[in-house]
Every structure is written in C-alpha cells, then in structure tokens.
Amino acid sequence: MATIKDVARKAGVSTATVSAVMNDTAFVSPELRARVVTAIRELRYEPSLAARNLRRNRSQLIALAVADLSNPFYARIVWSAEAAVAAWGYSLVLFNSDEKPDTERRILSRIRTLGCDGMVLVPVGAANQYQPHEFDGIATVLLGRSIEGNSADTVTIDNREAGRQAADYLLDLGHRRIGSITGPMQLSTSKGRLDGMIDAMAARGLAPQPGHIRSGEFREEAAYSVARDMMGSPDRPTAIYVANGVMAIGVMRAVADLGLRCPQDISIASTDTVAGAGGLKPRLTRTEHPIADMTNEALRLLVDRIEERVSEPVRSIVFQPALIVGESCMPLRENAG
Amino acid sequence: MATIKDVARKAGVSTATVSAVMNDTAFVSPELRARVVTAIRELRYEPSLAARNLRRNRSQLIALAVADLSNPFYARIVWSAEAAVAAWGYSLVLFNSDEKPDTERRILSRIRTLGCDGMVLVPVGAANQYQPHEFDGIATVLLGRSIEGNSADTVTIDNREAGRQAADYLLDLGHRRIGSITGPMQLSTSKGRLDGMIDAMAARGLAPQPGHIRSGEFREEAAYSVARDMMGSPDRPTAIYVANGVMAIGVMRAVADLGLRCPQDISIASTDTVAGAGGLKPRLTRTEHPIADMTNEALRLLVDRIEERVSEPVRSIVFQPALIVGESCMPLRENAG
DNA sequence: CCCTGATAGCTAATCGTTTCGCTGAAGTCT
DNA sequence: AGACTTCAGCGAAACGATTAGCTATCAGGG
Incomplete structure (x- = not known):
C-alpha cells in the first residue's frame, strides 16, 4: 500500500x-x-482515510441507526439514505437498534468512537432514557420519531394528521365502532396516530371502546395475535386502524385466519405502507409518507450541521401524510352479511 | 472530547x-x-478509532456492497449482515452499486480508502471488468454471485439447481411451452438459473422456444414490459419461470393488466422470493434461498480471513434452494379456459 | 551486601496525513 | 542597484493512539 x-x-x-x-x-x-x-x-x-481523519478530525462517515431493519419501511429509508449520503460525499455506517433501548445505547457509543461526522437516528427509547452527553459533539438529526426536550433537528411526519385522515375516511364510510392496533405508547409515532384517530372520532361525538384500542410491538406477529384476540370477540369493531404497514399485514392474516373477509366483514386502514406490498390483495387503504423526501431532507439538515452552514438553532420539518385509497375498506351498510 | x-x-x-x-x-x-x-x-x-486504526492498520469496518438496495432480497441481506457484523465486533459500511459497474468501481476504491478490514461484495460486472488489484490487500467474500477466475471466497446458491427445480415442477404439471424471464446474461445467477431450466426441459426432450426466453434488468419495470410483450403474442407460453422475486411481481402485474388470470391462464414460478410478499395473492410458487444462513456464512468466512485464521486457499460454499409451492401454478389440462 | 532477574510503568518512536511557517528565487518599484 | 513583495515548494510539528525498548524498583540467592 x-x-x-x-x-x-x-x-x-x-x-x-x-x-x-x-x-x-x-x-x-x-x-x-x-x-x-x-x-x-x-x-x-x-x-489513508485513517490518517487524514486523525489529522482533520473528520471521518467522512455518517451513521444511520434505524429501529428495525426487518421492517420494509426502514429498509426503504436505508435505501434512500445510502444514496443521499453517497451524493454528499460521505459513506454510510448502518446500525439496527431492533427497537431495544440498550442496543441503541451501545450504538450511540460506537458511533462516537468511530468518530462519525454525524448521525441520523430513529430513536427507540422514551425521552428520559437519553443523556444529553450522548448527543453532544456529534451532529444529529432525528428521523420519524422525536425525543421530547432534545435539541437535535428533527424530520417527522404529522402522525396526528395521519390518524385523523385514516379515521375520517372510515367515519365517512359510516363506521362507528372503529378499533385501533397501534405501537408502543412511549413512541411519539404511536401516540400521535392514536390521538389523531381519537380526535377524528371526538369531532363527531364518538369515542372508541376501551377494548378496541390495543398497542403492542411494531411487528407483524404482535399485530397478528392482538388482532386475532380483538376480532374473535363478538363486539368486534367494524373497522380498524392499524398504525403501521407491517402490522397491517399481520392483521390481514389474522382476519383471513378467522374466516373473515376484508373488506366485506371488516375494513382495514393503516399508516405507512410497506414497500413491495403493491401486490398485497386487497390493496391497503393507508396514509403514506414521502419516505425518500424525508430521508433526503434529514441528510440535508445533517450535512448542513456538519459543514457548519447552520442557520437556526433547531429545525423541525414535519411532512404531511397523504391518504391512498385501496380496496381494504367498504361502507358500513354493506357489511350486513 | x-x-x-x-x-x-x-x-x-x-x-x-x-x-x-x-x-x-x-x-x-x-x-x-x-x-x-x-x-x-x-x-x-x-x-479515537482513527488514531487507533492508523497505528494498528485496522479499521473495525466491514463493507457490504449490494447490487440493488431497492430489492427486498438485498434488504434482507443487509439486515442479516448488520447483525452478523455487529456480533463479530465490527461496524457495517453499506454501499449500493445499483447494478452499475461504474458505481461499483467507485465503491471498491472508496472501500479501499476507508481502510475497511474486509468486504462482502455482490458483484455486478462481468468477470473481465475486474482488475486483480481491486481486491488485493483487502479480505473479500463474494456473495450470491461469483466472478470467474477471481480468487476470493464465495458463498452462492446453486442457481442451476434452482432453475431445474422450478422447471421440473412446471413440467410435472404438464406444461410444455415454458418461457423464462431472466436477468442480465453476464451474471452467473441469471445464466445458471436459465441453464437449469433448459437442463430440465432437455431431460424430457424439450426446448424452450427462442422467443420465450427473455432477459432484462433485475427490476420490476423491466420484467413488466418484457412480460407484457411476451404474453401479448398468440403463441405465448402456458407457464413462465421468472428469475427473481421483484421481477415476478412485475410479471404478475403484467398478466393482470392483460386481463389474464394467474394461475388459470398462466402459471408463474420464480426463484428468490421477496420479503413481505407473504401477502401477495396468489402466493408465488418459488425456490427460496436461506438468506440469513448465507449471509452469516459469508461473514464467518470473511472474519476468518481478516483475523487470519485462514484454512484453505479459496473456499466456496454453495447453498441448495428449496421449492416452496404457492398458488401461482396449475396443471396444464385445466388451462383450457 | 552485592549482584541478578523479573517486571511495572515510562519514554519516545511510529502510523500517514494535513498544515503552519519558513526559505529563497524571481519580480517589482523607486 | 537595492529594498521590498510575492509565492512555489519544503520541512517539521501536529493529530491520538499503540508498542518496542528502557529504567527503576524490589526480592531473593550467593
């Protein structure tokens, strides 16, 4: 050499x-x-980058720590992020916290030792689990989820609006008994989506039955068992709002396994579609996020910080969801059968 | 700091x-x-890793360069690789060559400058596009595809066997006019799968019609247009073997758009399923690869090399595919309609 | 009591760059 | 012609770790 x-x-x-x-x-x-x-x-x-970086105190590395690499939603983010990072002249170091705060902690320390110039983080812990020193000295952008009280730039979607849109759609179809299967409540995404749904119902003087609101891990299996449980009971909802795409697959599987038909017997709407689900039948009615745009924006903010073209102290960008109508919902009156 | x-x-x-x-x-x-x-x-x-690595001439970094990050197959590899790399105490630097040899060349150079201790590469070029010096000095494992004449360890699947299995299945169902939509012919995967299919037909004294063999990029869109073209003609095949999961989605879409039904009007089998396609209807009949095992094995070989517990000069591990029967194929005689 | 051997811990060289400050030749001005 | 600028290119000091080789201390044997 x-x-x-x-x-x-x-x-x-x-x-x-x-x-x-x-x-x-x-x-x-x-x-x-x-x-x-x-x-x-x-x-x-x-x-040798090692030598150059030692001298310059830069690493040309940007870390991306996502919450769950097995989720196509994050796989999509990884794809966009790799392209954006390369375009800015950096290389991408990838981490998967697997929704585990402990793993995330180790990752943060690793990112620090590696001397990454910046990181894009999809945080998995509750706000109080983070020490301020875990972030200082390294440019950070939070993606998708935010941490209350944290001073990093954030790029998120309007979760509340997503829940509202989906619920409004179901309400417009005449549904009144609407349930929701959502993610862990300490996450801003889960909470926001559920709050939005409750907002929409409240606006029409309705409220979901307690037993129709369930939360669990953001995983297909978790959603499957919760859905089986909820759908098995006689007073099951006529429509259900699922907080994420992977969970929606689990719910559809549960519905099919119970001998119910979607949308005839139950309407399903969700937020955040899963890539490749284009072939899913029936096509899911869902609110979608502009994943690529969000990721690009996150990296733009990050590189801005790294290269110290910083403008305002903290920037928060919120993307609006869009409702994509599929075939997984029907008006209530036709549900008689 | x-x-x-x-x-x-x-x-x-x-x-x-x-x-x-x-x-x-x-x-x-x-x-x-x-x-x-x-x-x-x-x-x-x-x-500081930069300082330590300068001194030790190690980087604790393992690079993974995949051929197409938008393909769920590679997303799955990324997932497994991140876990394996972390388990071995390294960090993962991710690259996407996007099936472009030029991009891949830049990536190889970047990997070198970064001083990565090793790399797992899904090569995208023809064998003669590689210079030997692009590999020396850095431990390499080729994953999924091989490069003729290259001296790196490889982990692949038996593509020929995969094509054979899929074709045999279709032949057993009575199909005789079988077509194939496959990837770029300079790739060992595409060629192997097609050869296997031809083997299987030849074993029964058959051969595919020339117009029924088409190759194109390993992408949904490419497959879609090729399939539309092939299926539109009156002497279209009664069954088709698609060389990869993403392409299979394109083919199914083309079939639906032409007003044909799968499997009633045409049987479809493929190799390498796409994650999350569990919800795809009808479920695809396909040969599957043990992706996680392959990836783990690749990293084991790589770490072996890096840490110089080398045994034989070059090791090649070949995984066998398994046929998973879905609902996308039917016996020929019922195709009358 | 001195010599030896063992060894805990220190000093300083080293890894491969970048970059500050310097040198000295050439050019410019009076 | 002498003094002053300019600036291409060089030498050497960083950057923050590891590590070879050395020093000093101490125990034990003769």
Whole structure:
C-alpha cells in the first residue's frame, strides 16, 4: 500500500506538495503537478482515510441507526439514505437498534468512537432514557420519531394528521365502532396516530371502546395475535386502524385466519405502507409518507450541521401524510352479511 | 472530547498505562488500574478509532456492497449482515452499486480508502471488468454471485439447481411451452438459473422456444414490459419461470393488466422470493434461498480471513434452494379456459 | 551486601496525513 | 542597484493512539 511519502519520493517533491495536489489546496506548478499525478497513478496511491481523519478530525462517515431493519419501511429509508449520503460525499455506517433501548445505547457509543461526522437516528427509547452527553459533539438529526426536550433537528411526519385522515375516511364510510392496533405508547409515532384517530372520532361525538384500542410491538406477529384476540370477540369493531404497514399485514392474516373477509366483514386502514406490498390483495387503504423526501431532507439538515452552514438553532420539518385509497375498506351498510 | 493524554494526566500515569488498561494488553497494578478507570469514566473518554486504526492498520469496518438496495432480497441481506457484523465486533459500511459497474468501481476504491478490514461484495460486472488489484490487500467474500477466475471466497446458491427445480415442477404439471424471464446474461445467477431450466426441459426432450426466453434488468419495470410483450403474442407460453422475486411481481402485474388470470391462464414460478410478499395473492410458487444462513456464512468466512485464521486457499460454499409451492401454478389440462 | 532477574510503568518512536511557517528565487518599484 | 513583495515548494510539528525498548524498583540467592 503506497503512502504519500512514496509518492513524494517518486515524484521528487515533498509530501506537502503531494497533499496540495491531492486536495487542490494550494497552487502547484504544472510540471510538478504532472510529476505528482503520474507518481500517484503508477503507485496506485490512495490516501489513508485513517490518517487524514486523525489529522482533520473528520471521518467522512455518517451513521444511520434505524429501529428495525426487518421492517420494509426502514429498509426503504436505508435505501434512500445510502444514496443521499453517497451524493454528499460521505459513506454510510448502518446500525439496527431492533427497537431495544440498550442496543441503541451501545450504538450511540460506537458511533462516537468511530468518530462519525454525524448521525441520523430513529430513536427507540422514551425521552428520559437519553443523556444529553450522548448527543453532544456529534451532529444529529432525528428521523420519524422525536425525543421530547432534545435539541437535535428533527424530520417527522404529522402522525396526528395521519390518524385523523385514516379515521375520517372510515367515519365517512359510516363506521362507528372503529378499533385501533397501534405501537408502543412511549413512541411519539404511536401516540400521535392514536390521538389523531381519537380526535377524528371526538369531532363527531364518538369515542372508541376501551377494548378496541390495543398497542403492542411494531411487528407483524404482535399485530397478528392482538388482532386475532380483538376480532374473535363478538363486539368486534367494524373497522380498524392499524398504525403501521407491517402490522397491517399481520392483521390481514389474522382476519383471513378467522374466516373473515376484508373488506366485506371488516375494513382495514393503516399508516405507512410497506414497500413491495403493491401486490398485497386487497390493496391497503393507508396514509403514506414521502419516505425518500424525508430521508433526503434529514441528510440535508445533517450535512448542513456538519459543514457548519447552520442557520437556526433547531429545525423541525414535519411532512404531511397523504391518504391512498385501496380496496381494504367498504361502507358500513354493506357489511350486513 | 477527551484524549488518552487527558486521562493519563488526570490519573497521574503515562499514556502507555492507559492504553494497557483499555486493551488489557499488559499487567497493571490494581491501584493504578482503579485510578485509570475512574479517570476514564469521569472524562467520558472514548478512544479515537482513527488514531487507533492508523497505528494498528485496522479499521473495525466491514463493507457490504449490494447490487440493488431497492430489492427486498438485498434488504434482507443487509439486515442479516448488520447483525452478523455487529456480533463479530465490527461496524457495517453499506454501499449500493445499483447494478452499475461504474458505481461499483467507485465503491471498491472508496472501500479501499476507508481502510475497511474486509468486504462482502455482490458483484455486478462481468468477470473481465475486474482488475486483480481491486481486491488485493483487502479480505473479500463474494456473495450470491461469483466472478470467474477471481480468487476470493464465495458463498452462492446453486442457481442451476434452482432453475431445474422450478422447471421440473412446471413440467410435472404438464406444461410444455415454458418461457423464462431472466436477468442480465453476464451474471452467473441469471445464466445458471436459465441453464437449469433448459437442463430440465432437455431431460424430457424439450426446448424452450427462442422467443420465450427473455432477459432484462433485475427490476420490476423491466420484467413488466418484457412480460407484457411476451404474453401479448398468440403463441405465448402456458407457464413462465421468472428469475427473481421483484421481477415476478412485475410479471404478475403484467398478466393482470392483460386481463389474464394467474394461475388459470398462466402459471408463474420464480426463484428468490421477496420479503413481505407473504401477502401477495396468489402466493408465488418459488425456490427460496436461506438468506440469513448465507449471509452469516459469508461473514464467518470473511472474519476468518481478516483475523487470519485462514484454512484453505479459496473456499466456496454453495447453498441448495428449496421449492416452496404457492398458488401461482396449475396443471396444464385445466388451462383450457 | 552485592549482584541478578523479573517486571511495572515510562519514554519516545511510529502510523500517514494535513498544515503552519519558513526559505529563497524571481519580480517589482523607486 | 537595492529594498521590498510575492509565492512555489519544503520541512517539521501536529493529530491520538499503540508498542518496542528502557529504567527503576524490589526480592531473593550467593
């Protein structure tokens, strides 16, 4: 592995000159430049990032820590993030906290040791689980979920509005007994979506039955068992709002396994679709997030911070959901059968 | 950000001692050790990987370069790889070559500059596009696809067997006019799967019609248009073998858009299912790969190399596919309608 | 009591860059 | 012609760790 010294020796110049050529950081006469370039090519010199970073105190690394890599929603974020990170000239270090606060803690420490220039974090813990020092010294953008009281930039969606839109749609179809299967209540996403749904019902003088509101892990299996339980009872809801795409798959599976039909027997709406579910039948009625836009925006904010073109102290960007009507919901009156 | 010197000063010892404590690399008396540990805790010292790596010439980084991050198949690999990499004490740097050899070339160079200790590569180019020097000095495992003549360890599936299994299944159902939509022919995966299918047909004295064999990019859109074209013609095949899961979705969409029904009008089988397609209706008949096992195995081989517990010169592990019967195929005689 | 051997812990060199400050040749002005 | 600028290019000091090699201390044997 050739070093800058080898190049300098071969080209008959100092290492400073080689560095100047590499980084275009000072004028170098055409002759010298040519000699250096030749030497670089012949020796196949590639600068050592370790050395450069030690000196510059930069790493060219951006960390992305997502909550659950098995969830296509996050897989989609990873995809967008990789592209954005590369476009900004960084490399992506990927972590999966698997919805476990302890794992997340280890990840944060690892990100620090790696000297990542910045990180995009989908936080998994409750607000009070974070120590302020876990964030200082490293540019941070929170994605999708926020941490109350934290001073990092955030990019989120309007969860409350998402819940409201989905519930309004179901209400417009005439449903009155609407249930919800949502994620862990300490997460801003779960809580916001549920609150939005309750808002929408309250606006029409309604409230969900207590037994029709259930929360659990953001996973297919969790949703499956909760749904089986809720749907098995005689006073089951006529429509259900599921807080995320993976859970919606679980719910549909539960419905099918109980011998119920969707949408004839039960209407299902959700928030956050799962990639590749284009083939899911019936197609889910859901509110969608502009995942790629959100991710790009998160990285723009992050790079802004890293490169210190900082404007305001804390920036929060909220994306609005859009309702996509599929085939998983029907008007109530036709539910008689 | 505290450095080792700060810790040494605070604990009243030399940096060498701090280093010894950190790495447990020499005996340190209990008293000193205690002082050092306290100082480390109080200063919240975390060693700089950049400095350590410069010195040790290691980076604790493993690169994963996949061919197409938008493909759930690779998303699944990413998921498994992140877990395996973390379990071995490394961090994962993720790249997406997007099936573009040029991008892949840039990635290889980047991996080199980053000083990654090793890489897992899903190669996208033809064998002759690789220069030997792009691989030397960095431990490499090729995953899923191989490069002829390359001396890296490989973990692949038996593509030929996968094609054979799928085709045999269709043949057993009585199909004779079987077509195939496959990926780029310079890739070992595409070629192997097609060869397997041809093998199976040849074993029964059959051969596919030339117009029934089409290749294109490993993407949904590509498959969609090729399928529309092939299915539109009057002598269309009665069954079709699609070389990958994402393409299968495109084919199913094309079939539906042409007003054809699957499996009544056409049987579809594929290799490599897409995660989350559990909800796809009808469920795809396909050969599946043990993705997690393959990925784990790839990382085991890689870490072996990195940590120089090398056994044989080159190791190749081939996984066998398994046929999973869904609902997307029917016996030929019932195709009359 | 001195010499030896063992060893805890220190000093300083080193990894491969970047970058500050310097040198000295060439150019400009009076 | 002398003094002053300019600036291409160089030398060497960082950056923060690891580690080879050394020093000093101490115990034990002769």
